[in-house]
Amino acid sequence: xxxxxxxxxxxxxxxxxxxxxxxxxxxxxxxxxxxxxxxxxxxxxxxxxxxxxxxxxxxxxxxxxxxxxxxxxxxxxxxxxxxxxxxxxxxxxxxxxxxxxxxxxxxxxxxxxxxxxxxxxxxxxxxxxxxxxxxxxxxxxxxxxxxxxxxxxxxxxxxxxxxxxxxxxx
Amino acid sequence: xxxxxxxxxxxxxxxxxxxxxxxxxxxxxxxxxxxxxxxxxxxxxxxxxxxxxxxxxxxxxxxxxxxxxxxxxxxxxxxxxxxxxxxxxxxxxxxxxxxxxxxxxxxxxxxxxxxxxxxxxxxxxxxxxxxxxxxxxxxxxxxxxxxxxxxxxxxxxxxxxxxxxxxxxx
DNA sequence: TAAGATTGAGCGCTCAATCTTA
DNA sequence: TAAGATTGAGCGCTCAATCTTA
Numbered sequence: 001x002x003x004x005x006x007x008x009x010x011x012x013x014x015x016x017x018x019x020x021x022x023x024x025x026x027x028x029x030x031x032x033x034x035x036x037x038x039x040x041x042x043x044x045x046x047x048x049x050x051x052x053x054x055x056x057x058x059x060x061x062x063x064x065x066x067x068x069x070x071x072x073x074x075x076x077x078x079x080x081x082x083x084x085x086x087x088x089x090x091x092x093x094x095x096x097x098x099x100x101x102x103x104x105x106x107x108x109x110x111x112x113x114x115x116x117x118x119x120x121x122x123x124x125x126x127x128x129x130x131x132x133x134x135x136x137x138x139x140x141x142x143x144x145x146x147x148x149x150x151x152x153x154x155x156x157x158x159x160x161x162x163x164x165x166x167x168x169x170x
Numbered sequence: 171x172x173x174x175x176x177x178x179x180x181x182x183x184x185x186x187x188x189x190x191x192x193x194x195x196x197x198x199x200x201x202x203x204x205x206x207x208x209x210x211x212x213x214x215x216x217x218x219x220x221x222x223x224x225x226x227x228x229x230x231x232x233x234x235x236x237x238x239x240x241x242x243x244x245x246x247x248x249x250x251x252x253x254x255x256x257x258x259x260x261x262x263x264x265x266x267x268x269x270x271x272x273x274x275x276x277x278x279x280x281x282x283x284x285x286x287x288x289x290x291x292x293x294x295x296x297x298x299x300x301x302x303x304x305x306x307x308x309x310x311x312x313x314x315x316x317x318x319x320x321x322x323x324x325x326x327x328x329x330x331x332x333x334x335x336x337x338x339x340x
Numbered sequence: 341t342a343a344g345a346t347t348g349a350g351c352g353c354t355c356a357a358t359c360t361t362a
Numbered sequence: 363t364a365a366g367a368t369t370g371a372g373c374g375c376t377c378a379a380t381c382t383t384a
């Protein structure tokens with residue numbers, strides 16, 4: 001064990017910042033309040049996704065990213081989406097999605113289908129087996145999201161968070 | 171361009187959820203408000219870090235993770251930290267940090283030093299060149315964090331966010 | 341025995357190049 | 363010309379195994 005116990009790493013960044021009187025003018029240093037808001041987001045996200053990913057992987061052999069893809073398809077019309085749309089909705093590059101869908105297809109959770117209206121296009125389609133796997137995994141995942149995230153907030157706060165996220169869209 | 175314009179992907183997950191009357195009992199489905207709070211976090215984080223990482227990499231050849239490591243060291247006593255502590259404060263596995271420090275050392279931004287009190291231990295130490303590189307990169311990065319994130323919130327909201335993040339610490 | 345750090349193997353992603361169709 | 367999808371190359375990470383010291 002390390003001798004220094006670090007309860008949090010959101011320290012006020014002592015050196016290098018306070019002494020300097022705003023170097024150029026247009027980009028003053030982040031103050032303590034700003035740092036906590038920003039680095040808190042990074043740390044919270046990292047800790048949450050790491051925990052959820054490990055758990056989902058261990059319990060159902062399904063990494064978080066795969067889970068998200070299955071979810072998107074389950075919610076889509078006819079349980080299918082264009083590769084392009086699917087990539088952007090799970091925030092993955094197009095090539096990244098191609099490879100992820102390769103893996104899920106190999107497991108039988110997703111099928112590919114030609115797009116009728118645009119011969120360049122392809123659909124990813126959720127299979128029955130994919131639906132079943134998703135249904136198996138959902139209870140554990142939802143409970144974890146509740147326990148680790150949602151339960152820490154009141155109803156009003158959850159609504160507030162949603163408003164906050166919406167504000168970040170470009 | 172896809173024919174369907176998706177302004178947001180936070181839809182109420184129509185199928186599969188509303189009809190089923192809470193399958194087992196202990197893990198009811200996430201409702202719309204919960205989904206927006208949760209998936210909003212995932213999307214906001216992904217979009218923000220991707221943008222910042224690209225910009226930092228393009229402008230200063232410094233991926234976000236490397237930047238975070240240099241920051242931690244710049245803020246630490248004597249600009250040095252034990253590998254173990256550094257890994258946990260940037261949320262990286264120990265082996266992941268070993269390799270990242272390898273790269274930064276090859277670039278001359280970090281040195282390694284033996285730990286005097288524990289012969290198993292090693293310090294990562296920020297070099298002068300590392301400080302200089304960080305100082306170069308900071309203005310752009312800070313401005314982006316401001317523009318893409320901080321500026322979307324009032325002072326009170328930033329304080330509230332910090333409180334929210336603190337609540338998530340297990 | 342266990343903890344700090346590193347190494348070998350390999351996974352999952354991105355970028356750039358490519359092929360196909362609009 | 364440009365867009366959708368895939369492929370080749372390669373980067374950055376993790377897990378498990380290993381070495382060293384507590």
